[in-house]
Amino acid sequence: MAIRRALISVSDKTGIVPFAEELVKLGVHLISTGGTKSLLEKSGVPVIGISEVTGFPEILDGRVKTLHPAVHSGLLAIRDSAEHQAQMKELGLDYIDLVVVNLYPFQQTIAKPDVEYEDAIENIDIGGPTMLRSAAKNHAFVTVVVDSADYETVIREMKDGGDSTLETRKRLAAKVFRHTAAYDALISDYLSKQTGEPLPERYTVTYEKLQELRYGENPHQKAAFYRKPLAPKGNITTAEQLHGKELSYNNINDANAALQIVKEFSEPAVVAVKHMNPCGVGIGGSILEAYRKAYESDPTSIFGGIVAANRTIDKSTAELLHEIFLEIVIAPDFTQEALNILQQKKNIRLLKLGEEMLQSGDQPELLVTSVEGGMLIQESDRLQVQESDLKVVTKRQPTSEELRQMLFGWKVVKHVKSNAIVLVKDSMTVGVGAGQMNRVGAAKIAAEQAGEKAKGAVLVSDAFFPMSDTVELAAQAGITAIIQPGGSIRDEDSIEAANRHGIAMVFTGVRHFKH
The missing domain is CATH 3.40.140.20 (AICAR transformylase, duplication domain)
Incomplete structure (x- = not known):
């Protein structure tokens, strides 16, 4: 089967115009809505509006436009079912072979520090997830794209055979359900927090993959590094790596442990960590003094360890750090002189976290620990004793x-x-x-x-x-x-x-x- 008809409605319009142009060159008729339709028209791409398909205007400020049998029958009809074919013909309905949709920017909306509750609710997409789910369910016949990174693959396969391959449609359908699940998880988390339910009867979380890791704790274990969608700055997931090899699973765990300890202190502090435990902690009038104390705490164990400092690494401190083998140095920043010294070692990882690193945060966050068949959730231990x-x-x-x-x-x-x-x-x-x-x-x-x-x-x-x-x-x-x-x-x-x-x-x- 060839892709003849496509419905395009995207909030993130990255690459959508050239993609649509390629579809038109391949003989695909385009249907679109709202801002996407306007953009395509301004770009000279032939497109018809959704109302021409449904025979019904977009109403309620655009809240209702694609929730219509003319849309969802075209997505859900089983193409090799004689009964479905007869019903489609009897009702004068046509198939939709390709859906290109991404959703209202709910995550970006609630990330704003001054977001109003009403604005957050208004950015909950209804029609988009519904179309995505319909198309993904019927992936045996319908191609569904939620990520602009997949535009090239779809065009290439269409040029080869007129349609995407079943293998690609399965992969894209799985991505759609991951996408809508993550979207719903963000919404449920936001609303749960608004209603004061940190530990509800169902706990759903979502994370974004940052990178594949070479392996986990040991070489025979697969692993990857993920980040919360709304992770605050000043932690390992938002660190800027200035130098060195790619972080490993154990590096990330140890670096996080070092960071959590050094955040306890407002005065200049340095923490050295090996295998998730501190082997040296020191505070002083300067970061140099604090490092000397952390080093002298255990000069043996610090070798090959992770060092975290809560002040900018200067030249004098860098000269001492350079004297021994360290896996990682973490700091809010590094002076250029310090970088010139530390970067002489090819493999040392240098992580810059910015001034946000100094903000320990008074509110505990929820920590998740896996157990076989389930998980434990608890608040982080932020208790301070005076x-x-x-x-x-x-x-x-x-x-x-x-x-x-x-x-x-x-x-x-x-x-x-x-x-x-x-x-x-x-x-x-x-x-x-x-x-x-x-x-x-x-x-x-x-x-x-x-x-x-x-x-x-x-x-x-x-x-x-x-x-x-x-x-x-x-x-x-x-x-x-x-x-x-x-x-x-x-x-x-x-x-x-x-x-x-x-x-x-x-x-x-x-x-x-x-x-």
């Missing part, structure tokens, strides 16, 4: 410096895999125990890593102590203060041990599990 939230439970009060280190360490430990213990001193991590099956094991790792630096340090725990053994270990290491959630039925054992060793201990009343 000094006024702390409850001193020991005889010895913490010093002002110990309190400062406690609050610094508390921002770090929430991003360390549970069971988590972090030792901090002089506004830098000196020991990190991550992801252990028991808290004492995590504390031993952190204390061993810190060595002599543990003396006078603050111990930070993401969850309470079920026994006093962690306090005893802290005392042996020379730790002088502890911050932990509290809430165990045996809290008194830990408090008694802290008092016996002269350790100041405070409770936060909240925990930061991270699995």
Whole structure:
């Protein structure tokens, strides 16, 4: 079968005029609506209006124009059905062989910071999705195009055989249903937020593919990188890569982990991450000082890691970064001098996130975790603890410096895999125990890593102590203060041990599990 008749109605008019011109050259009769019809006419492309097909005017400010049997019978009729052929002939209806439609710009509309609710609703397309679904359902006979990237393929196949191939029609139909599903997901998400239903009875999300990845966590796993349609700036999905190899699956995960930690701090801060856990965090009066502290936290583990900074990377900092092998450096920006230094290494990835990176955001977003056969959804952990939230439970009060280190360490430990213990001193991590099956094991790792630096340090725990053994270990290491959630039925054992060793201990009343 040859394509004889096409219906074109597009909001995104990219490439539509040359595509329509090619269709006309191939003998296709064009039907169109509204702005698309006007554009084609101005461009000298012969076209008739939808009202000439339906015998009915476009009404209600264009809300109703294609919702008509003359349109949908032409799309849905089964061409090799004698009954359908007879009905079409009896009613004087004709087939539509090609549909080219894309939808009202709902996503672009709700992305506007000052969008009015009424404007958002008015940009919900009804006729477009209906035509797309009709044509896609009947893809055995009808070609449907929703993406201008497919114009060339359709024209090429028509030149070869007068029609698109069934294989292409199947592929385009699948793309249509992905497109309309994503469109509806955006609408349902917008309306759910408007009505205060963040976790409704059905949860539908949509993402746009950014890139194919070479593989996932391991070479035998397929993977791709996707972005939310309305993702805010200042995150990994919107980063500008200034230099280096393509990001891998593990790179993206680790870079995101580093970014989430560095966003905790308003003062100059640098975070080094390996395998989703921080191996070094430092804050200081400058980004150079912060980097030195992050590096000195664990000079061994930072090798081959990801570094995130919350200030522009300058020449002095770049010179130190250049001394070791790093996979990625993330920052709001890089000076030209810094770029000249870092770009000497061919493979290092340099990611620029802009000033939006400094905006941590107070509102939690929903995090999705896959489980076999389903998924878990929860709000992101944006809880901040202030000094006024702390409850001193020991005889010895913490010093002002110990309190400062406690609050610094508390921002770090929430991003360390549970069971988590972090030792901090002089506004830098000196020991990190991550992801252990028991808290004492995590504390031993952190204390061993810190060595002599543990003396006078603050111990930070993401969850309470079920026994006093962690306090005893802290005392042996020379730790002088502890911050932990509290809430165990045996809290008194830990408090008694802290008092016996002269350790100041405070409770936060909240925990930061991270699995």
